[in-house]
Amino acid sequence: MVSRRAVVVGxxxxxxxxxxxxAGYRVWRDREPASPPSQDDQGRLLWRNWSGIQNxxxxxxxxxxxxxxxxxxxxxxxxxxxPVGAGHSFTALVPTGGTLLTLDRMSGLVSHDAxxxxxxxxxxxxxGDLGPALAAIGQEMPNLPDINKQSLGGALGTGTHGTGRAFxxxxxxxxxxxxxxxxxxxxxxxxxxxxxxxxAARVNLGAFGVISEITLQNRPLKRVLKRTVGRQLxxxxxxxxxxxxxxxxxxxxxxxxxxxxxxxxxxxxDKPVSPRGPDTDVDAVMELKKLRDVAGFLPGVRRSLAxxxxxxxxxxxxxxxxxxxxxxxxxxxxxxxxxxxPLETQMAALRDVIAAIEKHRSDVFxxxxxxxxxxxxxxxxxxxxxxxxxxxVHAYYKDDYRFFFDLVEPILRKHGGRPHWGKLxxxxxxxxxxxxxxFKDAVAVRDMLDPDGRMxxxxxxxxxxxx
Numbered sequence: 326m327v328s329r330r331a332v333v334v335g336x337x338x339x340x341x342x343x344x345x346x347x348a349g350y351r352v353w354r355d356r357e358p359a360s361p362p363s364q365d366d367q368g369r370l371l372w373r374n375w376s377g378i379q380n381x382x383x384x385x386x387x388x389x390x391x392x393x394x395x396x397x398x399x400x401x402x403x404x405x406x407x408p409v410g411a412g413h414s415f416t417a418l419v420p421t422g423g424t425l426l427t428l429d430r431m432s433g434l435v436s437h438d439a440x441x442x443x444x445x446x447x448x449x450x451x452x453g454d455l456g457p458a459l460a461a462i463g464q465e466m467p468n469l470p471d472i473n474k475q476s477l478g479g480a481l482g483t484g485t486h487g488t489g490r491a492f493x494x495x496x497x498x499x500x501x502x503x504x505x506x507x508x509x510x511x512x513x514x515x516x517x518x519x520x521x522x523x524x525a526a527r528v529n530l531g532a533f534g535v536i537s538e539i540t541l542q543n544r545p546l547k548r549v550l551k552r553t554v555g556r557q558l559x560x561x562x563x564x565x566x567x568x569x570x571x572x573x574x575x576x577x578x579x580x581x582x583x584x585x586x587x588x589x590x591x592x593x594x595d596k597p598v599s600p601r602g603p604d605t606d607v608d609a610v611m612e613l614k615k616l617r618d619v620a621g622f623l624p625g626v627r628r629s630l631a632x633x634x635x636x637x638x639x640x641x642x643x644x645x646x647x648x649x650x651x652x653x654x655x656x657x658x659x660x661x662x663x664x665x666x667p668l669e670t671q672m673a674a675l676r677d678v679i680a681a682i683e684k685h686r687s688d689v690f691x692x693x694x695x696x697x698x699x700x701x702x703x704x705x706x707x708x709x710x711x712x713x714x715x716x717x718v719h720a721y722y723k724d725d726y727r728f729f730f731d732l733v734e735p736i737l738r739k740h741g742g743r744p745h746w747g748k749l750x751x752x753x754x755x756x757x758x759x760x761x762x763x764f765k766d767a768v769a770v771r772d773m774l775d776p777d778g779r780m781x782x783x784x785x786x787x788x789x790x791x792x
Contacts, residue, residue: 358723372425374412376660376722381420383407390430392503392511392537398426399534400509404779408531410479411451413472414747415660417784418483418530426535428478434458435538443500445540448478456648464543465648468492468574471694473652478536483747484528484707486715487651488696489574489591494708496527497701498542506534507779515540524763525770528705530746532780532789533771549573550594551601551650554640558586558679562672569697574651578692579675580613581682582624583631587692591651594644601643604654610691611657614721617690624687659691662729662749663717664742665707668697671714674740678716681732689728691719704763707743717748754791 361380363371369382384403389395399406402424409419409427419425428449437444442464446455452473459465468487475485477495481502486494501515504526514523526533561568561577568575574591612634620627643650666674675695682689694717698708707713718733720726730751737744743760744750757764768789775781781789 355723372409372412372419374414374419376415376658378415378660378726379417379420381422381425383421383423383425385424387424387426388430389426389428392505395426395428395431395535395537396505396509396511398424399505399507399779402426404777405782405785406507406779407782408478408482408535410449410476410482411474413475413479414483415662415749416747417782418747419782420784421782428476428535428537431537432476434462437462437464439463442543442545443540444543445501445538446477448476448481448502448536448539450477451475452477452480452652456652459543460546460646460648463546465546465646466495466541467498467544468495469648469651470495471653472655477539479531479747481527481536481539482529482531484703484705484745485747486696486698486708487574488576488698488715489572490569490697490712491699492574493699493701494706496703496706497699497708499527499539500542501540502527502536503538504534504536504774507775507777511537521766521770522774524702525704525767526774527703528707528746530705530785530788532785533774534780547593547647548595548598548644549591549647549650550596551589551591551643551645552640553587553589553642555635555638556586556588558584561586561588562675565672565695576694576696578694579679580631580692581679581689582617582627582687583635584628585631585635591647596644599642599644601645601650602641605641606653606655607657613690613692617688621687624683658722659719660722660726660729660749661717661719662726662733662737663694663715663745664734664737664750665698665713665715665745666737666740666742668712668714670740671695671697671716674736674742675716677736677740678718678733681736682718682728685732686728688724689720691721693718704767705746705761707745709761709763713743715745716742717745753787754789757788 365382373380387398404423405421406424407419407421431447432449433447435445452475470485470487481496484494503513505511512519558579572590572592576589578587696715698713700710700712701708729749
C-alpha cells in the first residue's frame with residue numbers, strides 16, 4: 326500500500342517539480358524552526374516540550390524517589406513548582422523559572438487485587454510500560470490514548486482519553502489516589518475520604534499538588550481485532566452514529582483536500598494472534614506532506630491524486646492484546662488543538678472545520694482526528710456530565726499553527742466545545758467558569774491545597790485566577 330501510494334504521489338510530484346512549480350515551496354516549508362539556546366545567561370539548562378513550542382530554564386530540577394521527598398520538595402523548593410511527564414502537552418502547563426519536577430523515579434506497580442481487577446500504580450509510570458506490567462497480572466486498562474509515551478500522572482492531569490462510546494477518559498477509571506500538597510501533606514483520596522479533593526483533582530493540570538499513587542479499575546485482559554480502512558469522508562460522517570454503536574472502539578482521521586478518511590475500529594475477538602506489522606503511519610503522513618508540497622496550489626489535482634493513491638487499497642488488520650494495538654508510535658512531530666463537543670454537534674463542527682481549512686489554508690496536510698468519549702463526574706473533566714465527540718486538528722511542527730486560534734477555535738467554541746487541557750487553546754478563567762458547572766468548586770479546593778499559589782505558572786494563573 327505504502328509503495329503504491331508513494332509511486333503515485335511521488336511520480337506526479339517529480340513532474341511538477343521538473344517545471345519549477347514546487348521546488349521553492351518545498352524548501353521554504355522544510356526550514357527547521359529556530360531552537361532556543363541550550364543555556365540561559367545564568368547557566369540554567371533548557372527544558373523543551375516534545376513539539377518544541379514550549380520551553381523554560383528552571384532554577385532547580387527535582388526527581389524525588391518517594392512521597393516523603395516529594396512532599397518536602399513541594400513545601401520548600403522555589404516556585405513555581407511544575408511537574409513534568411513526557412512533555413507531550415502543547416499548552417504552557419510546564420514552563421517555570423522555579424522548580425521542574427519529574428516522577429520518573431516514582432514508577433511501577435505497587436499492588437493489585439485479582440478479585441476486583443484493581444491495581445495501584447505510581448504516578449510516574451509511563452503508559453507504554455504499564456501495559457505489559459498489567460498484562461503480566463491478567464489485567465488491562467479499559468482504554469488507552471493514541472500515544473502511550475505519557476506518564477500516568479500526566480495523563481490524568483490533562484484529561485487524556487482514548488475512544489469508544491462505553492469508555493471514559495483515563496481519570497474516569499480512577500478509584501483512589503494519593504496527592505502531595507505544597508503544604509507538605511500527603512492526602513489519601515477517594516469517593517468517601519477527602520471526596521472534594523478526589524472530584525476536583527482527578528483532572529488537575531498539576532496545579533493542586535502532585536499525585537503520587539493511583540488506583541485504577543481495570544478489566545480482564547482481552548484480545549482485539551484492529552482494522553484500518555480507507556473510506557470516503559462523507560460516508561464516514563453520515564455513518565458515524567451507527568459506527569459508534571457497532572464497534573467497541575472507533576475513530577477516524579479526516580484528510581483535508583482529499584475527500585478521504587481513515588476509519589479505525591477495534592473489537593474483541595477470538596481470532597488467533599496476528600501482530601501488527603511495521604508502522605506505516607509515518608510514511609502515510611509524509612506522503613500527504615509530499616502531496617501538499619507538489620500540488621498544494623492545485624486542490625483539484627491534489628484530491629484526484631489522493632483518490633487514485635488510496636483507491637481499492639485493502640484494509641489493514643491486526644489481532645493482539647488491546648494494549649499492543651490501541652496506542653501508536655507518533656515520531657513525526659506536530660502541534661495540536663483538540664476540543665471536546667456535545668456528541669450531537671461533533672460532525673457539524675467537523676464539516677465546518679474542514680470547509681474553513683480547505684478555503685483558507687492550503688498548507689494543511691495533517692489528518693483531523695475524530696473520537697468519542699463517555700461522560701464522567703470529575704469536576705475539571707472536559708467530559709463532565711456529557712458524552713463527547715472530540716475533534717483534533719494538527720499542524721506539522723515546521724508549519725505555522727496560528728490558524729488554530731483564528732480559524733478553527735471559533736468554530737469549535739460555537740459548537741459548544743471544551744478544550745483539551747494539554748492542547749492549544751486561548752481560553753481564560755471566565756471562559757472555564759461558563760463551561761464547567763463545578764469550576765468554582767474546583768478552584769476553591771485548589772486554593773485550599775495551595776493557598777500561596779506555589780504550583781501556578783503564568784498559564785495556570787490565567788486558568789484559575791480571575792483577571
